Structures are given as C-alpha cells and as structure tokens.
Amino acid sequence: MATASISLVREQTERVNPPRALWVPFPLGRPLGDPSDADFQLDVMRAALDMLSSATEPTINDYPVEAPGAGPEAWTCPLNLAVPGDGSLAGQLTAEVGRLKPWAAETRRQRGRTTFGLSGASPDQVDEVAAVLGAIAESGNVTDPPAGDIEWAHDMPLLIRHLAEDLRSYYHEAIAAQPGDTPPNHDALNAWIFGDTVLGEVLVAIGDHLTAAGEANPMATLVRNFVIPEGHYRGIANFEGIQGGYQRAD
Amino acid sequence: MVRLSDLHESEAEHLRARADAMPRLECEQWITPKPLSESTVAIVSTCGMHRRDDPPFTPGAVDYRLMPRGVDWSDIVMSHISANFDRSGLADDPNVAMPLDRLEELAAAGEIGGVSQWHYTFMGAHPAPQMFEQSGTEVGRLLADDGVDVALLVPI
Numbered sequence: 001m002a003t004a005s006i007s008l009v010r011e012q013t014e015r016v017n018p019p020r021a022l023w024v025p026f027p028l029g030r031p032l033g034d035p036s037d038a039d040f041q042l043d044v045m046r047a048a049l050d051m052l053s054s055a056t057e058p059t060i061n062d063y064p065v066e067a068p069g070a071g072p073e074a075w076t077c078p079l080n081l082a083v084p085g086d087g088s089l090a091g092q093l094t095a096e097v098g099r100l101k102p103w104a105a106e107t108r109r110q111r112g113r114t115t116f117g118l119s120g121a122s123p124d125q126v127d128e129v130a131a132v133l134g135a136i137a138e139s140g141n142v143t144d145p146p147a148g149d150i151e152w153a154h155d156m157p158l159l160i161r162h163l164a165e166d167l168r169s170y171y172h173e174a175i176a177a178q179p180g181d182t183p184p185n186h187d188a189l190n191a192w193i194f195g196d197t198v199l200g201e202v203l204v205a206i207g208d209h210l211t212a213a214g215e216a217n218p219m220a221t222l223v224r225n226f227v228i229p230e231g232h233y234r235g236i237a238n239f240e241g242i243q244g245g246y247q248r249a250d
Numbered sequence: 251m252v253r254l255s256d257l258h259e260s261e262a263e264h265l266r267a268r269a270d271a272m273p274r275l276e277c278e279q280w281i282t283p284k285p286l287s288e289s290t291v292a293i294v295s296t297c298g299m300h301r302r303d304d305p306p307f308t309p310g311a312v313d314y315r316l317m318p319r320g321v322d323w324s325d326i327v328m329s330h331i332s333a334n335f336d337r338s339g340l341a342d343d344p345n346v347a348m349p350l351d352r353l354e355e356l357a358a359a360g361e362i363g364g365v366s367q368w369h370y371t372f373m374g375a376h377p378a379p380q381m382f383e384q385s386g387t388e389v390g391r392l393l394a395d396d397g398v399d400v401a402l403l404v405p406i
Contacts, residue, residue: 001281001394001398001399001401002282002283003401003402003403004400004401004402005402005403006403008405008406009254009265009405010253011254011266012265012268014269015270015274016273017274017275017277019275019277019280019281027335027336028334028335028406029335029336029406030336030339030340030346030347031346031404032345032347032349032352033346034339035342035345036343038351038352038355041349041352045349045352045353045356045402046356046361049362049402050286052283053286056280057277057280058277111341111342112324113325115326115327115337117327153306158309168337169337169341172338176338185336186335226331228333229334230260230334231258231260231261238260238261238334
C-alpha cells in the first residue's frame with residue numbers, strides 16, 4: 001500500500017525516512033493548517049497526495065505557505081474575569097466558570113458539538129468539574145476519587161488530566177464566541193490561562209500536589225506534565241527525565 | 251509554525267531527542283500506486299480522536315480507534331494525553347487534524363477514486379515508536395482488506 005504523510009517536525013521525518021512526506025510550517029495541532037478554511041486544507045492534501053505520482057524515492061517536500069489565521073501572539077480577554085467568590089480557590093473557580101458560561105454556550109450552539117466530557121462528566125456538568133478541580137487544589141488529595149454521583153472515566157491521578165482538559169476546552173469555547181478578529185493562538189491562550197485566570201492558579205496548585213505525590217508515585221509527576229503545558233509550571237521542564245519511556249497506565 | 255527553534259527550549263530538546271531515537275525506515279520495495287483518481291484513500295492519524303463511547307487513550311497506548319466514513323463530528327472527542335499542541339483549531343474544525351470532509355470533497359470532484367469506509371486514529375506521544383509495529387501492521391492489513399490503495403498519514 002502506498003502512503004503519503006504530512007510532517008510537522010522535519011527533523012523527525014528526516015530521521016524516519018518515509019516514502020513521501022510533506023513538511024508543513026504549521027503549529028502542532030494543526031497539520032492541515034487552518035480550521036474552517038477548506039480551500040487551504042484541500043491545497044495541503046493535494047500537495048501531499050501529488051507526491052504519489054511525483055516521488056520515485058523517499059522524498060520530503062516543503063509546503064511553501066504559512067497557515068493563515070494562527071491568531072495574535074498578544075491577546076487580552078475582553079471579559080472582566082475578576083469575580084467575587086467566597087474567598088476559596090474552589091469558589092473563585094466556580095465563579096469564573098460562571099462568567100464564561102454564556103460565551104461557551106454560544107460556541108456550542110454554533111458548532112453543534114463540544115469536546116467536553118473526557119473526564120466522564122456530561123457536557124452540562126461544568127460546575128461539577130470546576131468544583132472537583134477546586135477541591136483537589138485545596139485539599140491536595142490526588143489519590144482518592146472525587147466524591148459525588150458522576151461515574152468518572154479514569155482512576156486518579158490520571159482523572160485529573162482529563163478534568164483539566166475538560167475545563168480547558170470549556171475556556172476555549174468561551175473565547176471562540178467572543179467578539180474580535182481572531183481568537184488567540186496556542187501560546188497566547190496558555191499565557192492567558194496561566195497568567196490571568198483562576199483556572200491557571202488551580203492547575204498550578206494541583207501541579208504542586210502532583211509533584212509532592214510524585215516522589216512515591218511516578219505517575220503523579222507524569223500526570224502533572226500532561227496537565228500543564230511546557231513552560232508554565234514554575235520553570236520546571238516537563239520532559240526532563242522522561243526520555244526512557246513509561247509504563248502504560250492500565 | 252513548527253520549527254523547533256520556535257518552540258519552548260525544553261520541548262524542542264525533547265523532540266530532537268525523540269528524533270535521534272526513532273527507527274529509520276529502509277525502503278525495500280518502492281510502491282507506485284495506480285492513478286489517484288482511481289485510488290481509494292484512507293486517513294491514519296495520531297490525533298487521538300475517537301467516538302465519545304470509545305475507551306479513551308491512556309499513557310503509553312499503542313492501540314487504535316475506528317473513525318467511520320460519514321462520521322458525526324458531534325460524537326467525536328480527543329483524549330490525546332499531551333498538553334503541548336493547539337487544540338483550539340480542531341475544536342473549531344476537526345478537519346484541521348482529521349480531514350475526512352475534505353476527502354469526500356476530493357472524491358466528489360473525481361480527484362481521488364474513493365473514500366475508505368474506515369479510518370484509523372492512534373495516539374502518539376510514545377517514547378518507543380517500534381511498539382506500534384503490531385497494531386500498525388494490523389491496520390495496514392485491515393486497510394488492504396478494505397480495498398484501500400493509499401493511506402494519508404497525518405500527525406498532530
């Protein structure tokens with residue numbers, strides 16, 4: 001069977017030496033370049049598939065066009081997220097989630113879908129997920145399953161990773177519906193979450209608890225690296241010490 | 251753009267180290283496929299997407315999930331374990347990572363011969379790519395049995 005591949009990290013493709021690879025100058029997470037730009041995506045696919053007839057030996061071609069619409073690197077959320085909570089981190093997170101609710105609902109309505117729910121919570125259980133994450137941040141309990149009626153899809157501490165991702169996707173939904181020319185790019189979004197939101201504060205606090213638990217349970221440290229993107233946890237490199245691989249969680 | 255020099259230093263170093271450790275393919279037999287306009291095409295991706303009822307990918311996973319032709323995007327989630335790539339694009343338009351709708355358009359225009367009934371997703375983020383040999387071989391066999399002529403491999 002013939003293959004054509006898209007390459008995001010040219011150095012890795014050069015090493016692997018596949019039959020036909022199209023290197024694209026796009027961010028990780030966007031191998032076809034621009035969401036909702038079908039013409040652009042089709043052009044990328046044609047460039048890759050055309051190599052089926054043009055290549056006669058292992059070949060890497062470089063796609064010459066930068067993806068449009070990657071978003072501004074500097075971005076400010078137009079919403080004032082300063083909310084009166086009950087003083088607790090969990091209370092503040094719940095209040096912040098509430099401020100974003102109308103916008104996230106609008107994005108879900110426009111798209112007709114959501115990716116929220118990896119944790120096992122249903123898409124309308126955003127408040128419950130926020131309450132659980134806030135409680136973990138305050139208690140430091142990264143071992144016991146959260147109390148309540150939700151049938152969680154993962155054991156602890158891996159569940160934390162998916163709770164965090166559920167809320168992160170919810171925050172992305174909230175941003176997508178807000179007025180403005182272009183949503184922020186990946187780096188700007190992370191800078192906002194970890195610099196200006198209670199969610200970021202909660203995730204770093206959880207990161208501290210996972211770090212402490214990691215001394216006895218290496219999975220906890222791994223989960224921390226899956227929760228907080230590179231560069232946003234107290235100057236500690238995510239990948240340090242992970243080169244050799246790890247055991248499957250199941 | 252993913253030029254390693256544009257990434258966080260630690261992440262760039264990690265990806266370079268991964269590159270050094272990757273096994274190199276040696277081309278034993280060059281396959282010249284039939285014309286694309288006569289070929290059935292499937293997508294194989296490492297995006298970690300799957301249907302909501304499928305079991306999620308877990309750290310170290312080497313198994314795969316099925317994505318049917320005509321997928322209902324409202325039923326699709328992504329349980330990829332990494333926090334180091336942009337998910338906002340695919341949340342807006344899953345085709346930016348899994349271009350199934352684009353394949354249908356290419357088929358309707360006669361640019362490809364057909365679209366596979368099944369497509370496959372893996373999760374990458376594994377330090378030992380050779381661990382995928384068994385499941386990768388299985389997917390190759392399944393694609394061949396389904397009459398697929400070309401696999402478009404898409405990373406995340």
